[in-house]
Structures are given as C-alpha cells and as structure tokens.
C-alpha cells in the first residue's frame with residue numbers, strides 16, 4: 001500500500017521532504033477551499049522542486065462542478081505544473097453519466113500532455129450528505145472514462161471518518177470493483193493508524209492522509225510532523241507484515 005500525504009503549502013511540503021523515505025506520494029491541495037481544494041499552479045511547481053525527484057507529486061483539481069470544459073482546463077494546469085497524479089473530486093456530479101463526461105475531458109487533457117500521468121477519479125464516502133454520485137459508482141466512472149484510479153475521501157471534514165460512511169465490507173467491495181476494472185483503489189477520509197489493518201487486508205493500493213500526521217491530529221490548525229509520518233509508515237509496514245504472515249499461514 002502506498003502512502004499519500006497532503007501538505008497545504010510549500011513549508012509543509014518541506015516537512016514532508018524530511019520524511020520522504022517514509023512516504024510515497026506528495027499530494028498538493030488547499031484544504032481551505034474544500035476537501036479536495038485546488039492549490040495554485042506555482043505552489044504545485046514549488047512543491048515539485050522541493051521534494052525528492054523520485055517522489056511523485058499529486059495535485060487535486062478541486063471539488064469540481066459539473067463543468068467538463070472548466071475541469072479539463074484545470075487538470076491541464078495541474079499536470080503542466082509538474083503533478084503526475086491528477087485527482088478530481090466529483091463534487092458537483094449527481095449522476096455517473098455527468099461524472100464520466102467530466103472525467104473523459106480530464107483524461108484527454110492530461111494524457112495529451114503527459115501520457116504517463118495517472119488520473120484519479122475521486123468520489124466521497126459521505127456522498128449522501130452532499131448529493132453527489134454513490135461511492136460504489138466510482139470504479140465504473142473511472143473505468144469508463146479511461147482514468148487510472150478510483151478514490152474515496154470525505155467531503156465534510158467534521159471528525160467523521162471513511163468507515164463511518166462506508167463500512168469496511170463496502171470499502172472491500174469498492175477495492176474489488178476497482179481491481180476488476182484494472183484500476184488502482186485509493187481510500188482516504190480522516191484515516192487513522194487503527195484503520196490500517198482493515199485497509200491492508202482489503203487490498204487498498206493507496207491510503208491518503210493528512211489529519212493523522214498533523215500535530216494534535218488537527219488537519220486545519222496542526223502542521224504535518226515528519227515523526228508522525230514515520231510512525232504512520234511504521235504501522236503500515238507492521239500491518240503489511242502481519243497480513244503477509246496470515247496469508248502464508250492460511251495457504
């Protein structure tokens with residue numbers, strides 16, 4: 001499982017760089033503009049320059065409206081600025097058809113510029129609170145639009161968490177559907193270390209985190225702490241070892 005960490009500024013990205021050996025993807029966002037709020041192109045560029053070259057930079061395009069042209073152009077801005085994972089939060093899409101239309105534009109805009117970049121179609125575990133597409137529709141949306149990954153995060157950061165809205169067995173269905181479609185499965189939403197056992201067992205490919213690695217567990221007031229990133233990774237590694245041992249013992 002890959003660890004994606006979301007700093008909100010160049011300063012925090014530098015703290016991530018101190019813990020670079022413990023993380024896999026640096027994800028640029030602007031939390032004060034929403035759960036998947038988009039940051040400025042120059043911030044993406046500066047963060048790309050600040051983190052080691054072998055660490056991919058991801059950028060969120062925003063909690064986007066159903067405006068395929070607008071979103072495609074924003075996605076191009078993110079990839080031109082140096083991101084190689086382009087995440088789109090399908091906030092304003094109320095049907096899978098709308099979401100596919102938005103994502104098709106994003107895939108074309110991104111891949112025309114950088115074919116190897118990965119496009120992530122993100123929905124929300126708490127979709128029922130905001131009226132957007134159902135979480136389990138995301139793998140189909142990603143697949144039908146030519147994206148590379150399906151993701152879930154939470155839209156409303158009020159302390160409720162991924163498993164509060166999408167229980168572990170439904171997250172397992174999400175991962176299975178993504179894998180059956182040849183996609184990566186990414187999960188986030190105030191994930192904490194005790195969730196890592198389940199996320200590992202169900203085969204999650206990418207776990208996205210911010211609050212759990214911020215001072216005081218506070219994704220808004222706290223700053224990312226390199227030692228918390230290291231501790232989170234240590235727990236991921238421990239869960240991976242336990243899971244591998246259980247699989248071996250069962251075979």
Ligand SMILES: O=C[C@H](O)COP(=O)(O)O
Nearest residue numbers: 006189190208209210211
């Ligand atoms: O993409 C990951 C998100 O930034 C997760 O943030 P969070 O762990 O604070 O919910």
